[in-house]
Amino acid sequence: MFFNIILHNIPSKASPQAQAIEAEGAYLLRYAQLQLRNPAQAEDAVQETLLAAIEGIARFSGKSSLRTWLTGILKHKIIDQLRRSAREQAFDVDDDRAEAEAIDALFAGDGHWRGMPSDWGNPDAALENSRFRAAFELCLQRLPERSARVFTMREVMDMSTGEICQELQITPTNCWVMLHRARLTLRECLELNWFDGSRR
Template sequence: MENTRSRGTPQAKEIESERAYLLRYARLQLRNPAQAEDAVQETLLAAIEGAARFSGKSSLRTWLTGILKHKVIDQLRRSAREQPLEAADDRAEAEAIDALFAGDGHWRDMPSDWGNPDAALENSRFRAAFELCLQRLPERTARAFTMREVMEMTTPEICQELQITSTHCWVLLHRARLTLRECLEITWFDGSRR
């Protein structure tokens, strides 16, 4: 998957050809498909209007992804205003995490051996299972996690965006990883596989 390496002003057609990639990126962040479409549409329009500003120093894809990040954050802010996060969800999530550990703080179940990670990553069915697990994460946890892992934002950047403390941010990221781990353990690496 080579990036387009054109120098000079990119044509609308070249920009449009990155739509599928951008949509995939947006969908990992925004669970509402209409919002993901909107963010991508706005990105493509902004890119076509501002094509002259593309310096050619980075790849076209990198430049477009930079624009998309801002559009995704705009969408996240919009949905945060529309649907405030529920304290009850937070409690339910904390309880689910507590249930993974025994009273003495050790794992309740033995985490299984996932074998060769490269083999899993190469398997498109594994990636589909992973995305399903991602969809099941509670909203705010998913937001923090995808900001960290998809957009590669730093903890301070995430804290600022979500208006939370760094401790809270680490809690959310830890929950996301534990929940995803548990979900994959059950849906992919179950006992029948190894």
């Protein structure tokens, strides 16, 4: 099993304590698999936990059981895995590139608006307008999923950027990028589906 490989790499630590830690491996793996859907991630989290435990056995006070202590370490490793996958999702996916390209297409090469944004007039009048409301709801539904999630947390649930970052384990910069995209996508969609239509 993979725990043995780790233990054999640290021969001087193959103490009774290290063996006791190894004996908890199966339990920890089950625990990790419940929290992480991805089996490879669960194994990684357990391996990291076992390594950290063997290296840091001196910090184990014996006040709690060994299992409790190991589970405490594992929880942190699981959170690290979740963060890592959220980050990978944020940067890896083709959606992200497509979204970035759609935003770039709104601007000319020199960074200025390609078209002339319309004067939407009196906000109160627009808000009372049923066509505006219908277009707004349609445009919200069309937002890419990740931007929509961040935008909803920010604008509908009134969460701060800090709270959103914590919840989704993303950086503030990442959060602002997604909110910026969401707002630009929404205004573009409203220009096309509401304002242009209302002029015809």
